[in-house]
Amino acid sequence: MCVHHMMRRMLGILVFAALCLSKAYAGLGVVLTEGGMVEGSHQNTGLFRYVDVFKGIPFAAPPGRFQKPVRHPGWDGVLKVKDYNKRCMQVNLLQNGVVGSEDCLYLNIWVPQGRTVSTGLPVMVWIYGGGFLKGASEGANFLNNYLYDGEEIADRGNVIVVTLSYRLGTLGFVSSGDSELPGNYGLWDQQAGIAWVHRNIKAFGGDPSNITIFGESAGGTSVNFQIISPHNKGLIRRAISQSGVALCPWAINRNPRAYAVEIAKKVGCPTDANMVSCLKRTDAEALTVAGDVALQSSASNPIVHNLKLSPVIDGDFLPAEPDQLFHNAAEIDYIAGVNDMDGHLFATVDIPSINNILVSTPIGDVKKLADALTRDKGTAAGAAAYAEYTSAWGNNPSNSDIKKTVVALETDYIFLVPTQAALYLHAEKATTGRTYSYLFSEPSRNPLFPSWMGADHAEDLQFVFGKPFSTPLGYWPRHRDISGYMIAYWTNFARTGDPNKGESSVPVTWPEFTDTGHTFLELNHNTNANSVKQRLRMRYVYYWTSVYGSLPSIKS
Structure with missing residues (x-):
């Protein structure tokens, strides 16, 4: 009887506790936005902690073909926003079909x-x-585990996380090079999403005067475009570009009309004065498939030169060359950085032998690659780049030395040097804005990669989004260390503009990047006082920005 009485009492305590917890988790419930009411769901993350989640809130109306986004007309009743919406239409992996929808301008909170x-x-x-061809606001999905799930960042950093979508490929970036088809629709979508957040986030508990935008690769480049565009004045307080800035060689399409003509031919449209009106009437799927990327790359035809559907200098969103627009970011705090082997992904496509320990990479491939990357400046530039990158080889370079040189050449050209140039420009033009530089060097977890591998392109994403915490069985404790460091730095920065100050402790003070010191922080699981360094690959930055940059371009 005594035992029975104790069990009943314990049960009563548990029920009472459950009721208390349910009351403690009051949450947001139904939220009133400018378009109407929305209702999400919530996820427990710990004792007296949880995250409200809203998936698939429309931030603009279904977009008109090749038109800027406009505000959503709104809805009646309560919109249930508990599932991700369709991604924006894009080519599938085989590039022979499409996935997604034209109606795709939604965000998640x-x-x-x-x-x-x-x-x-x-x-x-x-x-x-x-x-600018593929991607989604929720990211890649494996067993319902979405890459861009914002829960870990939100919970660990005590910040609101928003992920938004934007048009891609032909529908997002084709341009006739004039006002008839100006392009940059995807950038306008991003801007509309940021503006929606600014107008509505207070209802979700956010501070509209403290918005940080962050992104990776084409997303990092987009972040840079958003802060230098005059159209975002007063909307953005801080920004983080991971492996991509506006100065990257693939960030701007210099000859958009030629590619628009190419697409028109593929879909059977004329290439005369009627081209644009025909493109506007053409099936969206056919247009999307026509805007594929040529994957038949080689050392002589590197894939970086085949990324043609990208932003353009349209005289509106981007009124001038990107390097002339950094004054617009003078009051915005900015972090920019790269992965130490960001170019590996691209080098693998151009010269597949670099990943095969049984196959040597011919020295001739390095020469071809140097020539191809510098083709705008002629053969002398290719020879100079080759000499610069092979100067430490000696008479008999090892096979791994040759392979690492290929990766270094592509990393520097595609990501690292443009990022350093963007940091210089931001620091130079800044008034109240602070500037921070990093190098992410956590070795790749891919067991198929060579032993000398560092961090490949996009390998930072899993750590920023806290995957070692949400899927712990797939990681070692050291991976939770670096993930914790990055979330701490990123969310402190979002809170205060200083990655060292906020609600999260960090392993070492990360100093600002200045015109004189060029200080950066090396980020990996062993980040400590020795990780604060200066003048990242200064010799190669100097080569590309000063020596190569001063050479005259040849007429094509």
């Missing part, structure tokens, strides 16, 4: 909650990468 409903939280808006 994660709001951390404690014992009381959150207010005044910093807001972090994520812009995905994918070469």
Whole structure:
């Protein structure tokens, strides 16, 4: 009887506790936005902690073909926003069909909650990468585990996370090079999403005056475009570009009309004065498939030169060359950095032998690659680049030395040097904005890669989004270390503009990047006082920006 009485009492305590917890998790419930009411779901993340999640809120109307986005007309009743919406239409992996929809301008929100409903939280808006051709606001999905799930960042950093979508490929970036088909529709979509967040995030507990945008690859480049465009004045407080800036060689399409003509021919449109009106009437799927990327690359035809559907200098969103627009970011705090072997992914496509320990990479391939990357400046530039990158080889370079040189050449040209140039420009033009530089060097987890591999392109994403915490069985403790460091630095920065100050402790103070010191932080699981360094690959930055940059371009 005594035991029975104790069990009943324990059960009563548990029921009472459950009721208390359910009351403690008051959360946001139904939220009123400018378009109408939305209702999401919530996820427990710990004792008296959980995250409100809203998936698939429309931030603009279904977009008109080759038109800027406009505000959503709104809806009646309560819109249930518990599932991701369709991604924007894009080519499939085989590039012979499409996935997604033209109606795709939606965003997702994660709001951390404690014992009381959150207010005044910093807001972090994520812009995905994918070469302006592919990607989605939720990211890749494996067993319902989405790459861009904002829960870990929101919960660990006590910030609101937003992920948004934007048009891609032909529908997002084709341009006739004039006002008839100006292009940059995908950038306008991003801007519309950021503006929606600015107008509505207060209802979700966010601080509209403290918005940080962050992104990787084409998303990092987009972040840079957003902060230098005059159209975002007063909307963005801070920004983080991971492996991509506006100065990257693939960030701007210099000859958009030629590619628009190419697409028109593929879909059977004329290439005369009627081209644009025909493109506007053409089936969206056919247009999307026509905007594929040529994957038949080689050392002589590197894939970086085949990324043609990208932003253009349209005289509107981008009124001038990117390097002339950094004054627009003078009051915006900015972090930019790269992965130490960011170019590996591209080098693998151009020269597949670099990953095969049984196959040597011919020295001739390095020469061909140097020539191809510098083709705008003629053969002398290719010879100079080859000499610069092979100067430490000696008479008999090892096979791994040759392979590593290929990766270094592509990393520097595609990502590292443009990022350093963007950091110089931001620091030079900044008034109140602070500048920070990093190098991410956590070795790749891919067991198929060579032993000398560092961090490949996009390998930072899993750590920023806290995958070692949400899927712990797939990682070692050291991976939770680097993930924790990155979330701490990123969310502190979003809160205060200083990655060292906020609610999260960090392993070492990360100094600002200045015109004189060029200080950067090397980020990996062993980040400590020795990780603060200066003048990242200065010899090669100098070569590309000064020596190569001063050579005259040849007429094509």
